Amino acid sequence: MTFSRVAIVGLGLLGGSIGLAMREHLPGVASAGWDADPAVRERARERGLVATIADDPAEAVRGADLVILCVPVGAMAQAAHAVAPGLSPDCLVSDVGSSKQGVAGALEQALPNHAIIPAHPVAGTEQSGPDAGFSSLFHHRWCILTPPAHAEAAQVDALAAFWRALGATVEVMEPAHHDLVLAVTSHIPHLIAYTIVGTASDLEEVTRSEVIKYSAGGFRDFTRIAASDPTMWRDVFLHNRDAVLAMLGRFTADLDAMTSAIREGDGQAMHDLFSRTRAIRRGILAMGQDDARPDFGRGDH
Amino acid sequence: MTFSRVAIVGLGLLGGSIGLAMREHLPGVASAGWDADPAVRERARERGLVATIADDPAEAVRGADLVILCVPVGAMAQAAHAVAPGLSPDCLVSDVGSSKQGVAGALEQALPNHAIIPAHPVAGTEQSGPDAGFSSLFHHRWCILTPPAHAEAAQVDALAAFWRALGATVEVMEPAHHDLVLAVTSHIPHLIAYTIVGTASDLEEVTRSEVIKYSAGGFRDFTRIAASDPTMWRDVFLHNRDAVLAMLGRFTADLDAMTSAIREGDGQAMHDLFSRTRAIRRGILAMGQDDARPDFGRGDH
Ligand SMILES: NC(=O)c1ccc[n+]([C@@H]2O[C@H](COP(=O)([O-])OP(=O)(O)OC[C@H]3O[C@@H](n4cnc5c(N)ncnc54)[C@H](OP(=O)(O)O)[C@@H]3O)[C@@H](O)[C@H]2O)c1
Ligand SMILES: NC(=O)c1ccc[n+]([C@@H]2O[C@H](COP(=O)([O-])OP(=O)(O)OC[C@H]3O[C@@H](n4cnc5c(N)ncnc54)[C@H](OP(=O)(O)O)[C@@H]3O)[C@@H](O)[C@H]2O)c1
Numbered sequence: 001m002t003f004s005r006v007a008i009v010g011l012g013l014l015g016g017s018i019g020l021a022m023r024e025h026l027p028g029v030a031s032a033g034w035d036a037d038p039a040v041r042e043r044a045r046e047r048g049l050v051a052t053i054a055d056d057p058a059e060a061v062r063g064a065d066l067v068i069l070c071v072p073v074g075a076m077a078q079a080a081h082a083v084a085p086g087l088s089p090d091c092l093v094s095d096v097g098s099s100k101q102g103v104a105g106a107l108e109q110a111l112p113n114h115a116i117i118p119a120h121p122v123a124g125t126e127q128s129g130p131d132a133g134f135s136s137l138f139h140h141r142w143c144i145l146t147p148p149a150h151a152e153a154a155q156v157d158a159l160a161a162f163w164r165a166l167g168a169t170v171e172v173m174e175p176a177h178h179d180l181v182l183a184v185t186s187h188i189p190h191l192i193a194y195t196i197v198g199t200a201s202d203l204e205e206v207t208r209s210e211v212i213k214y215s216a217g218g219f220r221d222f223t224r225i226a227a228s229d230p231t232m233w234r235d236v237f238l239h240n241r242d243a244v245l246a247m248l249g250r251f252t253a254d255l256d257a258m259t260s261a262i263r264e265g266d267g268q269a270m271h272d273l274f275s276r277t278r279a280i281r282r283g284i285l286a287m288g289q290d291d292a293r294p295d296f297g298r299g300d301h
Numbered sequence: 302m303t304f305s306r307v308a309i310v311g312l313g314l315l316g317g318s319i320g321l322a323m324r325e326h327l328p329g330v331a332s333a334g335w336d337a338d339p340a341v342r343e344r345a346r347e348r349g350l351v352a353t354i355a356d357d358p359a360e361a362v363r364g365a366d367l368v369i370l371c372v373p374v375g376a377m378a379q380a381a382h383a384v385a386p387g388l389s390p391d392c393l394v395s396d397v398g399s400s401k402q403g404v405a406g407a408l409e410q411a412l413p414n415h416a417i418i419p420a421h422p423v424a425g426t427e428q429s430g431p432d433a434g435f436s437s438l439f440h441h442r443w444c445i446l447t448p449p450a451h452a453e454a455a456q457v458d459a460l461a462a463f464w465r466a467l468g469a470t471v472e473v474m475e476p477a478h479h480d481l482v483l484a485v486t487s488h489i490p491h492l493i494a495y496t497i498v499g500t501a502s503d504l505e506e507v508t509r510s511e512v513i514k515y516s517a518g519g520f521r522d523f524t525r526i527a528a529s530d531p532t533m534w535r536d537v538f539l540h541n542r543d544a545v546l547a548m549l550g551r552f553t554a555d556l557d558a559m560t561s562a563i564r565e566g567d568g569q570a571m572h573d574l575f576s577r578t579r580a581i582r583r584g585i586l587a588m589g590q591d592d593a594r595p596d597f598g599r600g601d602h
Contacts, residue, residue, distance in 0.1 A: 180507055182515065184512060185518045186519045188497065191556075191563075192497060196489065198555055199485075201577060201578065211485060212581065213423075214423045214482055224591065229575075237562075238568055245564060254496050259553075262538050262549075274527075274534050277499055289521055290516070
């Protein structure tokens with residue numbers, strides 16, 4: 001089975017990128033979309049993010065055999081309710097939310113009579129909104145599917161094929177395990193980045209202009225992450241609380257140990273940690289998940 | 302006054318970049334160099350990092366009117382002692398170390414009869430060694446000079462002109478203030494990055510291969526920072542202990558507050574912080590200290 005009409009709900013970074021990627025990689029598949037925000041719908045029309053943009057959510061999903069919800073995790077239930085009246089009985093519902101256990105529960109409750117296979121493309125930038133999407137966002141990135149136990153294999157396969165067509169590599173995972181893995185690789189890094197940028201903004205001894213000027217020493221990478229959408233990230237921390245708190249506990253314990261090493265002048269403990277962490281970096285470069293050029297070959301270097 | 306012969310001690314990322322930048326921007330100035338490691342000297346000769354590479358430190362600095370020490374902060378005293386026998390009495394000694402109070406003290410003790418003006422170009426990458434340097438490293442970056450109170454104005458001006466010629470913008474700062482500013486904009490970000498990458502490597506519930514695969518969610522930026530040279534960073538934390546511990550205390554308190562917000566489901570506190578941090582990012586983009594393109598326009602996007 002393959003999909004012949006895909007509806008995208010929420011036309012920001014993720015929704016817009018799916019639409020643009022479909023136009024490039026799946027030109028035979030019809031695309032439709034809707035966003036709660038009229039200004040976003042307007043801009044999405046101008047950019048041609050999907051072929052048809054309806055002003056009514058039920059209208060947007062009518063006739064679709066796949067609907068992908070691309071709204072913040074906390075808005076998934078609301079978006080599902082909005083489209084419910086237009087959904088075909090055999091339409092597969094999926095999403096792109098950054099946490100999966102909470103979303104799965106919310107969607108099953110909102111659409112008890114529909115097949116639901118949650119998904120999470122592990123691809124993003126710090127930008128958001130209808131101008132942020134681009135067609136190659138998913139190239140060489142993983143997309144994690146978290147099908148419920150009762151999911152139909154043919155639908156899982158079709159959704160996997162859809163994501164592969166957009167350039168992604170697909171993995172299947174338990175939702176609880178997804179939430180733990182992403183807590184480490186995404187949620188905690190974002191929380192730390194937001195926090196240190198906040199700390200730096202509040203200092204009395206160091207001015208904000210000094211922080212900005214001398215950011216090239218390492219800080220600027222954190223500011224990029226900490227420029228991500230506040231609503232999206234608030235929702236992630238509200239919906240993946242337990243996994244985030246568990247991982248945060250480990251990080252805090254490790255940071256306490258490094259603080260003690262600095263206080264006591266334990267150069268060996270520092271050198272050991274600082275050497276160990278290079279192995280992970282080598283793995284990321286070897287897997288093609290990053291670029292080794294300094295600052296990714298930025299123009300001014 | 303201008304310099305006619307500059308000697309670089311330590312031919313890694315910083316030393317090599319200064320040599321290459323001199324060849325491009327100051328072709329009339331003679332360059333010489335030395336590194337404690339014979340293999341580094343050999344490679345530096347092959348790449349032509351400086352015009353003349355001596356096998357003896359005193360030989361390398363003979364006739365130079367500026368010597369720049371480009372070794373880890375903890376090796377500055379040793380490097381100063383090594384070159385001392387060859388230094389002309391009127392030679393200015395400078396460095397590029399990432400912390401300044403400790404280096405100033407070490408150099409004044411090692412070379413009591415020489416003019417010393419410490420400096421720190423706030424420019425770097427996570428790579429090190431004689432292959433890492435490139436001539437544009439200092440373009441559009443700040444270089445902070447921390448001259449002692451008794452420094453000669455003409456020498457400060459000459460050193461500032463040298464860095465400007467290499468593409469940097471120069472600022473003058475008190476060494477103690479430098480160490481506080483850089484603790485926030487560079488040292489703490491590195492410590493946090495090393496720590497979270499260490500935490501992720503040690504998990505039992507999440508495999509290392511999962512961490513690597515799903516790093517595009519935010520984690521990979523931390524791994525880049527945490528791939529920096531272990532010796533350099535151990536020395537920074539040993540030499541800038543007080544400022545680092547002070548700033549770490551602030552960060553830890555702020556992280557505790559965010560942890561409580563997550564535990565209590567306080568979405569407003571999260572949204573407030575996550576919105577506030579965007580201002581700093583805008584400042585960095587406005588100052589030309591980073592590139593707004595997603596992932597700096599990496600090839601695969
Ligand atoms: N950004 C990333 O890096 C990334 C990566 C992977 C997955 N995700 C996930 O992808 C989803 C979308 O994120 P995004 O980055 O694409 O965000 P985005 O650019 O802000 O787009 C979300 C869009 O959904 C709209 N919206 C909000 N509530 C809605 C509702 N109830 N019904 C219909 N539309 C609604 C928003 O309108 P307004 O502008 O009016 O709010 C916005 O246009 C989130 O669940 C996020 O966790 C994000
Ligand atoms: N990397 C950055 O981002 C950055 C930015 C601004 C400032 N800095 C500062 O710049 C300085 C150099 O850092 P880097 O990144 O250029 O390091 P690097 O690439 O490792 O280069 C340092 C070189 O100095 C050599 N060396 C070590 N001890 C020596 C000694 N006693 N005498 C002579 N040579 C010696 C090293 O040899 P071995 O290879 O045998 O150790 C190495 O070749 C440090 O003080 C650092 O804090 C670094």
